[in-house]
Amino acid sequence: MKLKLLLITLFTFSIGVFSSGQSTINITTTGGSFTSEKWVNITDMADGAGTQIWGQGDGTYGNAQGLINQDIMLAPGTYWVNCYDRFADGWDGTTIDVTAYGASIGNNGGVSPDDGTDNDAGSGWETPADELEASFMIVVPSPPACQVATGITSSNILDTSADFSWTASASETGGYNWEVVPQGDAQGVNVVTSGTTISGASTVSITGLSSGTSYDFYIQTDCGTSGMSTWAGPIVFNTAVVACGSTVYDTGGAAGDYSNNESYTITYLPDTAANVVTLDFTLVDLENCCDTLTIYDGLDNTAPILEADLESIGSFTAINTDGAITIEFTSDGSVGGAGWEANYTCTPRPSCVNVSGITVDSSTSDTVTVSWTENNIPAGTDWEVVAVAAGDPVPAIGTSNATASPFTIPSLMANTSYDVYVRADCSTAFVGLMSVTTDCAVVTTYPYTTDFTTNVPNACWEEAGSDLERLLTGL
Incomplete structure (x- = not known):
């Protein structure tokens, strides 16, 4: 028993x-x-x-x-x-x-x-x-109705791109969803880039990454009527570090063309805090109408623009305090080209860096308030700010008259156009011009008389028309 x-x-x-x-x-x-x-x-x-x-x-x-x-x-x-x-x-x-x-x-x-x-x-x-x-x-547990991809591996990891492959899920019918997030972030949080594959695919090439950065890769199976699998991952990978002195390329590399429907942002950093980045573009071959390469003076695409749509070779040096340059590239769905190629170098920051990003903040009938970006390390404390009549030559170098940004230029004429220039005290050249027109003068003394035989209606006056009833009733 x-x-x-x-x-x-x-x-x-x-x-x-x-x-x-x-x-x-x-x-x-x-x-x-x-x-x-x-x-x-x-x-x-x-x-x-x-x-x-x-x-x-x-x-x-x-x-x-x-x-x-x-x-x-x-x-x-x-x-x-x-x-x-x-x-x-x-x-x-x-x-x-x-x-x-x-x-x-x-x-x-x-x-x-x-x-x-x-x-x-x-x-x-x-x-x-x-x-x-x-x-x-x-x-x-028993296998879910929609199974994840397995055997996920990375390969061909470069400074801004990486390839991934996997063993196909037996239940896949609609391809795969994938995404890349900063290493350590949860799936779906701070997504850097994402996409889908066609059914039957078992590889994906990812572009638009930043060099010398750690990322996590996630992938999800689309099983059609059986729904979506859970996300598989993270698969941790690190992009290669592109050092100053390197030649950098679009996603096609040294010999290939870039692809359609690309969209990425890359930031190039100096090797030390005492240096600044220069990108010297030796090749620019893009579809002129529809593919765009924008150069920014800073850490991201909110920084001041150095070139909004680069269409020919040129050299750009950072003047921001971080010493960084960011590029942003987009391509449409047809027609491409050889892309772009640039020498990425780092050189000592100049002893004097002029201002940038001059902005008109406000104006009155006799003043204009402007601000600017100070780019020296340590930051300067003296600047010269000048307004001249619109169209006049660049003013001669004078003495500093501003100790802070923003600065208000006084004693201007009402309803008058001016060109504004600013320079750092250490610089021998003005940055500008920034055009602005002062406001109309406010009438404060009555009765007020003006002779429209010589002063025709302008930006400060509106012509009422010839309808006497409208003139009398205001209707």
């Missing part, structure tokens, strides 16, 4: 562990020290007992020791993941995470495996009981 009961119990346990169909899980071990000492297997009982279902490498105890990132096919059910160390002294900070379809199903409580003992007699693989550091249970 006891024997029959035992057989029934084992049969029930077996059904709990193994069922029809296969699910995909992933085991990833990361970080820590002495990483070559780690080995993992999966069994149907705790502490490595029972039957080994899967083992690292070829499954032989200790084979292919080291860190892994591996997809494994298992029947849905309950298993134990066992963590071994060749010196039996713990995993030295290495962690393990087991995931299934985008969700963690076990990670040893988030701590590095360590049983707190060291029974090791040497550097070889001793008995599994001696080398075991942790054993934790996982429950492998």
